Each structure stands twice: as C-alpha cells, then as structure tokens.
Amino acid sequence: MNLALILFASIITSNIALTYFLGMCPFVSISKNIRVASGMGIAVTIVMTVTASANWLILNKVLIPMGLQYLQFLVFIITIATLVQIIEIFLDRFSPALYHAFGIFLPLITVNCAILGVSLFAMLRVYTFWQTVAFAFGSGIGWFLAIIAIGGLRKKLMFADPPENFGAAGITAILAGIMALAFIGFTGIASL
Amino acid sequence: MILKSLIFINGFALFIGFLILFLDKVISRYGTVTITLNSEKEFKAEGGKSLLRVLFENKYFIPSACGGKGTCGYCKLVVSEGGGEALPTESLVLTPKEIRQGYRMSCQLKVRSDMAIYIPPEYLEIKEYTGEIVSTELVTSDIREIKIKLVEPESISFKPGQYVQIRFDVDGDFDYRAYSVASHPDTQGEIEINVKLIPEGLGSTYLHALRPGDTVYFSGPYGDFFLNTDSKRKIVCCAGGVGLAPLKAIARYWLTHASNREIEFYFGSRTTKDLYDHSMFEEMAGKSPNFKYFPALSDEDPEWDGERGFIHTIIDRHLEGGYKAEAYLCGPPIMIDAVTDVLLSKGVPQERILYDKF
Numbered sequence: 001m002n003l004a005l006i007l008f009a010s011i012i013t014s015n016i017a018l019t020y021f022l023g024m025c026p027f028v029s030i031s032k033n034i035r036v037a038s039g040m041g042i043a044v045t046i047v048m049t050v051t052a053s054a055n056w057l058i059l060n061k062v063l064i065p066m067g068l069q070y071l072q073f074l075v076f077i078i079t080i081a082t083l084v085q086i087i088e089i090f091l092d093r094f095s096p097a098l099y100h101a102f103g104i105f106l107p108l109i110t111v112n113c114a115i116l117g118v119s120l121f122a123m124l125r126v127y128t129f130w131q132t133v134a135f136a137f138g139s140g141i142g143w144f145l146a147i148i149a150i151g152g153l154r155k156k157l158m159f160a161d162p163p164e165n166f167g168a169a170g171i172t173a174i175l176a177g178i179m180a181l182a183f184i185g186f187t188g189i190a191s192l
Numbered sequence: 193m194i195l196k197s198l199i200f201i202n203g204f205a206l207f208i209g210f211l212i213l214f215l216d217k218v219i220s221r222y223g224t225v226t227i228t229l230n231s232e233k234e235f236k237a238e239g240g241k242s243l244l245r246v247l248f249e250n251k252y253f254i255p256s257a258c259g260g261k262g263t264c265g266y267c268k269l270v271v272s273e274g275g276g277e278a279l280p281t282e283s284l285v286l287t288p289k290e291i292r293q294g295y296r297m298s299c300q301l302k303v304r305s306d307m308a309i310y311i312p313p314e315y316l317e318i319k320e321y322t323g324e325i326v327s328t329e330l331v332t333s334d335i336r337e338i339k340i341k342l343v344e345p346e347s348i349s350f351k352p353g354q355y356v357q358i359r360f361d362v363d364g365d366f367d368y369r370a371y372s373v374a375s376h377p378d379t380q381g382e383i384e385i386n387v388k389l390i391p392e393g394l395g396s397t398y399l400h401a402l403r404p405g406d407t408v409y410f411s412g413p414y415g416d417f418f419l420n421t422d423s424k425r426k427i428v429c430c431a432g433g434v435g436l437a438p439l440k441a442i443a444r445y446w447l448t449h450a451s452n453r454e455i456e457f458y459f460g461s462r463t464t465k466d467l468y469d470h471s472m473f474e475e476m477a478g479k480s481p482n483f484k485y486f487p488a489l490s491d492e493d494p495e496w497d498g499e500r501g502f503i504h505t506i507i508d509r510h511l512e513g514g515y516k517a518e519a520y521l522c523g524p525p526i527m528i529d530a531v532t533d534v535l536l537s538k539g540v541p542q543e544r545i546l547y548d549k550f
Contacts (some may be wrong), residue, residue: 068200075204082208086215093219096304100279 003134005190006127010138014192016114018180023114027147028172030105037151038144040105043141045159047087047109052136054121054134056129076119084110085184114143125192135192146183150175193243216412220315222231228273228308237546243269243298246408248368252311255414256357257370257550259395260299266414271296274307314469315358320411321348321356326382331468334389335434336400337374347380348412351443352419353520356383361399369395370414372522372548373436377445382487386437386468407433417520417548419445426454428511428540430503430531432523435462438548439522440469446483447476456484456511460503460527462491504530507538521547 013067016022023044031037055076062068086105091099118139122132153175162171195228220510222239227246235245237478247254258264265285275296278286281328282297298309331337342348343426348516349372350356357368375384387399402408419427420444420536427446429439436459446455457477461467467487488499488506499506504527510535521528528547 008282027218066196068197071197071201074201078204080206082212085212088210089215089219093222096276096302184421 001165003130004192005132006131006165007138009190010135011142011145013182013190015142015146015180015183017119017143018176018183020117021176023112023143025177026105026108026112027143027150027176028169031147031151031154031172032168034148034151034155036105037147039101041140041144041147043102043109044112044114044143045055045137047080047084047106047135048143049137049138050087051076051083051115051119052122053129053133054079054083054163056122056127056132059123060129061117071144072120072123076116080115080119081110113137125160146176146179149179153179207332217235220305225274225303226306226308227303230310230313232309237303238501239303239305239539241294241303243301243303243307245299246303247298247311251320252315253320253411253414254315255318255370256368257355258299258301259369260366262300263292265297267298268295268303269298270294270310271298271301272308272449272452273392274305275301276304295392301543308538318411318414319345319348320409321345322412323383323408325404325406325408327404328400328402331386332466333398333442335382335466335468336387336389337397337468338387338402339375339384341382342380343407344522347499348383349380350377350413351421352377352445353417354415355417355438355548356385356410357414358385358395359400360395361412366392368411371395371399372441373413374437374440375444376448377441378448386434386440388434404430412478415548417546418448419520419521420440420518421445421450423518424453425544426456426516428456428458428507428514428517428519428528428535430458430519430521430523431460432503432527435527435548435550439520442520443473443476443483449477451480454482454484456517457486458503458507459485459487460506460523461487461489463489463493464495478525480537482489484510503527504528504534507531507549508534511535511538514540518544519546521545525549 017027026040030040058075058079059072063072063075084106120137127135127170154172157171202289210243224236225239226234226236237250242260244254244256257266261317262281263289268286272294277339278291278296279300281300285297286295320343326339326341328336328338355370355372357370359366359368371385371387373383374386375382387396389400390396390485429442431439443457457473460521474487477483486499486506488501488503489496490502495540514535517540521531529550532545536542
C-alpha cells in the first residue's frame with residue numbers, strides 16, 4: 001500500500017482514537033485543557049513513531065529469525081518502556097523545559113494501549129518498515145488531532161450545560177462517539 | 193523451546209538494563225559548572241545534582257527540614273542566573289510572589305549550567321560539627337533522649353527552639369534529618385536531641401541504633417522558630433509528643449534567664465508512658481509560681497487523674513489574657529492547626545504564634 005495513503009488513512013479515516021477507541025484513558029482524562037492535551041498529543045506521536053519502528057525491527061530482525069514470535073507481547077512492552085525511559089533521559093539532559101512540560105505524561109504513555117496497539121496492528125497487517133513508520137506517525141498525529149478536537153469541544157461544554165447525570169466522562173464519551181461518526185464519514189476515500 | 197525463550201527474555205532484559213544505565217551515565221553528564229555566591233564568592237561543582245546537594249557538598253548549609261523531598265520549603269534561595277523557570281513541584285510550596293522575586297527551592301533545582309545564587313548571610317554561619325554520643329536513653333516506648341558531646345568544633349551557639357541536621361549514610365551516599373535541640377543553649381559543649389522511632393524511617397532508626405562512644409556528624413543551627421528573648425510577654429508553649437524537644441530548650445532557658453516572665457506549658461500525649469520528662473516540668477512548676485504546667489492525655493489511662501482530652505481543648509479551658517501572650521507550638525500539623533485556632537480565638541495575634549510542624 002502507498003505510504004501517502006497509509007498516512008492519510010491513519011490520520012483521518014482509521015483514526016486510532018476515534019475508530020479503534022484506543023488510548024481512551026488519557027483521551028478522556030487529559031482533554032480538559034487544550035495546552036496539556038497538545039503536550040500529550042506530541043508525546044504520543046513521538047513515542048508511537050519511535051516504538052513502532054523499533055518493534056518492527058526487533059520482530060522482523062530478531063524474533064522471527066529466531067522463531068520466538070510468540071514472545072512478541074512481552075518484548076513489545078519491554079521495548080516501549082525502555083524507549084520511553086531513554087526519551088526521558090534525553091529530554092532531561094537536552095531540553096529541560098520540554099521535560100518539565102511533559103511531566104508525568106511521558107511515563108504514563110508506557111501503559112497507553114494505543115502505543116502497543118499500533119505496534120501490533122503493524123505486525124498483523126504485515127507492513128514493511130517504511131509503511132510501519134508512516135502508519136505509526138499518522139496514528140500519532142491522528143490521536144493528537146482527536147484529543148485537540150475533543151479538548152476544544154469540552155471547552156465549549158462549559159457554556160452548554162449538559163444534563164448533570166452525564167457527568168464529565170460520560171458527556172466526553174458521547175462527544176467522542178459523535179466525532180467518530182464524522183471521521184468515519186471519510187471512510188469511502190481511503191481505509192486501511 | 194522454553195529454555196530458548198527464557199534465555200532470550202533474560203538476555204533482552206539484561207541488554208536493556210545495561211543500555212539504560214549506560215545512556216544515563218553518558219548523557220546525564222553535565223561537566224563542571226561554576227556557582228557564584230552572593231556575587232562575591234565562586235566555586236566549581238559537578239553538574240547533574242540538586243543545588244541543595246551541591247551546596248551541602250561544598251560545606252554551605254541550607255536549612256531543609258524535609259530532607260530534600262520538596263515539602264517544607266525551607267531550602268528556598270534566590271537564583272538570579274541559570275535556574276530556568278520554576279518547576280511545578282516548586283509552585284506547590286512557593287508563593288507566586290516568591291517565584292516572581294526569583295526564589296527557587298534548592299532541593300528541586302538541578303544544577304545544569306553556571307549559576308548565580310544568593311544565600312542569606314545567617315546561613316553562612318551554619319557550621320558542620322563532629323560529635324560523640326554521650327548517652328542514649330529510651331524515655332518512652334519509642335522516644336530516645338540522645339546526648340551528643342561536641343568534638344570538633346567544641347561548642348555550638350544556638351537559640352532555644354532551633355534545630356540541627358544529623359547526617360547519616362545510606363548506600364554509600366549520605367542523607368540528613370532535622371532534629372530540634374532540647375538542651376539548654378548555655379551548655380554549648382553538649383546537645384540533647386529527642387528522637388522518635390519511626391518504623392522504616394532512615395534517620396530515626398540510625399539514631400536509635402547508636403551507642404555511647406559512636407561518632408555523629410551534624411550541621412546547624414537552623415530555623416527561625418526560637419524564643420523571642422527581648423520580649424517581656426507571657427510565654428505559651430504547646431507540645432505534642434516528641435514536639436516537646438524545642439520547647440524543653442525554651443523552658444530550660446526560661447528557668448535561668450527569664451523566670452520573671454509568666455509561662456504556661458501545655459504538653460499533650462497519648463498515655464502516661466508517653467509523658468516523658470514529666471517530673472522535670474513538675475519540678476519547674478514547683479520552683480516558680482510563674483511556671484504553669486498543664487499535661488494532658490488523649491487516651492484513657494487508669495493511672496492518670498489529671499487533664500484528659502486533646503491539648504487544644506485544655507488551652508481553651510485554661511489560657512487567660514491571650515492578648516498579652518506569645519505562643520510557641522511544636523507537634524503534628526493537625527495539633528498546630530487546632531491550637532492556632534484556639535489561640536486566635538483567645539486573642540493571641542497571628543504574628544505572635546510561632547510553630548514548628550513536622
């Protein structure tokens with residue numbers, strides 16, 4: 001499949017947050033404030049791209065040749081945790097401002113299912129290395145867009161006065177559902 | 193098959209572990225930085241550690257009651273260059289005004305580049321002492337009175353109520369904890385500290401294990417919680433448990449230097465067993481009509497026929513003429529808050545209520 005197509009589809013029509021509903025936990029809990037949400041979005045994009053590429057390399061160059069493919073879940077999770085740790089060390093050294101801006105979000109990403117999900121999707125769909133990079137980067141950007149969009153909507157919620165019983169998380173889930181409909185509307189153009 | 197995967201996973205984890213250790217060592221190297229002190233002195237230091245730590249290693253002693261955990265805020269300093277922006281952990285403790293003035297918490301601030309900082313001159317007077325344990329006595333089930341003889345330098349001058357920081361080793365590194373000095377400020381060659389054993393607590397388990405003859409290192413004196421010796425006002429002391437220590441120093445000072453001042457001494461504890469140094473205060477109360485002693489127990493105790501209840505209720509019952517008093521409180525935060533409310537309602541002005549929370 002064409003790289004541009006993968007990139008477009010993963011950002012819009014097969015958005016990781018809105019069509020697969022992965023990474024919902026930060027999506028609901030951190031989207032109250034757009035600034036914080038975009039910090040999380042950037043962090044997710046970076047980590048997703050780096051980990052999916054690394055996991056592809058490990059899977060195809062190490063696990064499959066050794067016949068140890070069944071260890072993929074364990075290995076993928078270890079890789080993700082390690083890379084997040086390494087990114088933290090680098091940021092702390094070279095960009096303290098960014099390090100403090102990310103704060104707790106970077107370590108939290110370690111347990112974000114969207115990150116693991118992208119590595120697993122890339123494996124299931126038997127992507128090549130560059131396809132994986134495009135897919136992971138696109139998914140990151142897609143998640144970023146989705147959390148920004150819902151952040152903007154939630155800001156407007158302050159003036160909307162939804163029924164009390166929906167609560168903060170409930171109304172956000174409903175909003176996400178409506179947004180998902182809009183995103184899926186583009187499926188005809190391209191899908192994965 | 194199982195063996196192969198076991199070997200692989202272990203090898204992989206080992207590789208990852210070394211990779212992170214290696215990167216941490218290589219990348220987190222900041223090189224030597226220059227720190228300018230009060231725009232007159234300069235010294236070189238290894239980057240990558242907290243400013244408090246760097247100052248400590250260079251024998252500049254900054255008060256820090258919490259041991260660098262970022263909760264007490266005592267270690268704040270003005271950093272004029274090389275500090276960057278205040279961290280989220282600092283804005284929890286420092287006020288917005290302090291942040292605008294350039295205050296930073298030195299325990300949270302990592303030294304990454306050359307820095308210019310200002311240390312209040314009184315901090316420069318703080319010295320490091322070597323001492324020898326003279327005696328250590330278990331006065332309640334978990335509190336020890338430890339007396340330390342000063343070896344080098346041979347004497348310390350402190351104000352009644354101030355504290356010292358005891359240094360101890362952990363895993364080849366060192367840490368320190370703050371303890372109030374309970375002895376008389378005039379006995380400069382020896383200090384007494386009261387240490388309550390906290391299970392798993394690093395400082396208190398270390399101090400409880402010391403025996404006479406052992407060497408200890410500490411620095412001091414620290415703190416702005418001390419008796420106002422110029423005033424003639426009535427003194428109200430309120431201690432909760434081991435919070436007795438700094439107030440003991442105040443009472444001892446009062447006995448020899450200020451016994452013409454009225455003093456009301458409230459001491460709250462759980463049971464009679466926790467009421468340590470009870471006889472010393474009774475003796476003081478016997479010697480002078482100016483010394484009024486109000487011990488109180490919060491738990492049921494058949495041997496006790498004195499006051500019962502939490503200490504703030506006792507103050508509420510006995511304190512008169514609060515408007516002409518000054519108060520010194522030391523104990524757990526919940527006690528300080530309750531007692532402060534009572535004192536305010538009795539007319540003691542807020543600025544004359546000093547406390548040491550721990």
